[in-house]
Amino acid sequence: MKEKLSKLKNQVKSNLAKAKSLDEVEQVRTKYIGRKGVINEIIKTIPSLPPEQRSTIGKLANELKQEISRWIGETRKKIVAEESVPDAKETFDLSLPGKHKPYGHEHPITQTINEIKEIFSKLGFDVEYGPEVELEYYNFDALNIPADHPSREDFDTFYLLARSAGGDNQLLLRSQTSTVQIRVMKEKKPPIRMIAPGKVFRPDTVDARHASMFHQIEGLMVDEGVSFSDLKYVLTLFAKSYFGQNIKMRFRPSFFPFTEPSAEVDISCSICKGKGCSVCAYSGWVEVLGAGMVDPNVFEAVDYDTEKYTGFAFGLGVERLAMLRYGVDDIRLFLENDMRFLSQF
Numbered sequence: 001m002k003e004k005l006s007k008l009k010n011q012v013k014s015n016l017a018k019a020k021s022l023d024e025v026e027q028v029r030t031k032y033i034g035r036k037g038v039i040n041e042i043i044k045t046i047p048s049l050p051p052e053q054r055s056t057i058g059k060l061a062n063e064l065k066q067e068i069s070r071w072i073g074e075t076r077k078k079i080v081a082e083e084s085v086p087d088a089k090e091t092f093d094l095s096l097p098g099k100h101k102p103y104g105h106e107h108p109i110t111q112t113i114n115e116i117k118e119i120f121s122k123l124g125f126d127v128e129y130g131p132e133v134e135l136e137y138y139n140f141d142a143l144n145i146p147a148d149h150p151s152r153e154d155f156d157t158f159y160l161l162a163r164s165a166g167g168d169n170q171l172l173l174r175s176q177t178s179t180v181q182i183r184v185m186k187e188k189k190p191p192i193r194m195i196a197p198g199k200v201f202r203p204d205t206v207d208a209r210h211a212s213m214f215h216q217i218e219g220l221m222v223d224e225g226v227s228f229s230d231l232k233y234v235l236t237l238f239a240k241s242y243f244g245q246n247i248k249m250r251f252r253p254s255f256f257p258f259t260e261p262s263a264e265v266d267i268s269c270s271i272c273k274g275k276g277c278s279v280c281a282y283s284g285w286v287e288v289l290g291a292g293m294v295d296p297n298v299f300e301a302v303d304y305d306t307e308k309y310t311g312f313a314f315g316l317g318v319e320r321l322a323m324l325r326y327g328v329d330d331i332r333l334f335l336e337n338d339m340r341f342l343s344q345f
């Protein structure tokens with residue numbers, strides 16, 4: 001009888017291994033452990049066995065029943081799991097066209113910044129970076145911008161807290177990359193030759209020439225004997241490298257609290273060729289940068305010897321340069337992520 005049971009065990013195992021569907025598993029179940037199944041028939045014969053065998057056979061038969069029931073559960077689970085995985089041969093249609101994934105490329109503003117970095121690196125300028133969330137101190141005080149200067153008003157600067165709520169060194173979104181001048185000069189001693197590209201933020205009314213976020217590249221050179229003619233030389237060289245030898249440039253006297261003397265630099269409008277359009281506000285010229293000789297008060301803020309060192313600084317608007325170079329007449333196009341526009345660069 002024991003032998004019969006162990007034969008049964010192997011039979012059930014091999015039957016379950018062959019079962020391909022839940023129906024087949026069910027057939028195995030009824031055949032072996034169903035009410036009229038093989039195991040129950042055996043159990044019915046137990047009373048007619050010799051008394052010393054009854055309990056052993058009874059125990060073995062019940063154990064086998066339980067074991068079979070467990071195997072059946074496992075086989076069912078396996079079949080359900082296999083059925084839910086689609087058959088690769090059926091779902092893979094070789095004749096379908098592939099999905100087109102276009103190559104990405106750098107944004108035109110990133111391209112412009114990289115190109116400008118390259119021009120200045122040939123002149124020995126390092127690249128530096130500063131934070132976009134700044135302290136009032138770096139954006140204004142250290143740059144000799146007095147507490148009552150109009151650019152410190154809420155209208156011209158994004159403060160991170162209401163002005164009345166903070167102390168006198170509040171957090172703000174930097175409105176110029178000139179902040180990096182201070183950060184670099186506090187870290188390093190002259191000679192300094194650096195540019196600092198990055199985002200700046202101003203609550204301007206958005207139009208074809210203004211956005212509330214744009215990019216600037218700051219420049220700073222400090223050493224003994226740096227003069228305004230060095231500034232003019234470097235900027236002219238830059239403009240000619242970027243726009244070509246025929247570019248027209250003009251320096252207008254201007255004012256910045258952190259440079260003295262100061263100048264604003266215009267480039268002839270390449271969009272309308274000087275005839276007048278919305279980009280140049282019908283003047284034929286586009287202002288692309290501010291510049292000047294570093295004010296001694298700024299050197300004092302960073303503990304530089306004002307008797308020994310002089311320097312020049314400039315800040316140029318990246319979007320403006322890109323617009324002139326590529327003939328783009330609306331700054332907003334750079335920010336809209338329209339692939340029809342971006343893919344042209």
Ligand code: PHE
Nearest residue numbers: 176178256290291313314315
């Ligand atoms: N920071 C000035 C601006 O944003 C530009 C500038 C930089 C002017 C450096 C002079 C020197 O308008």
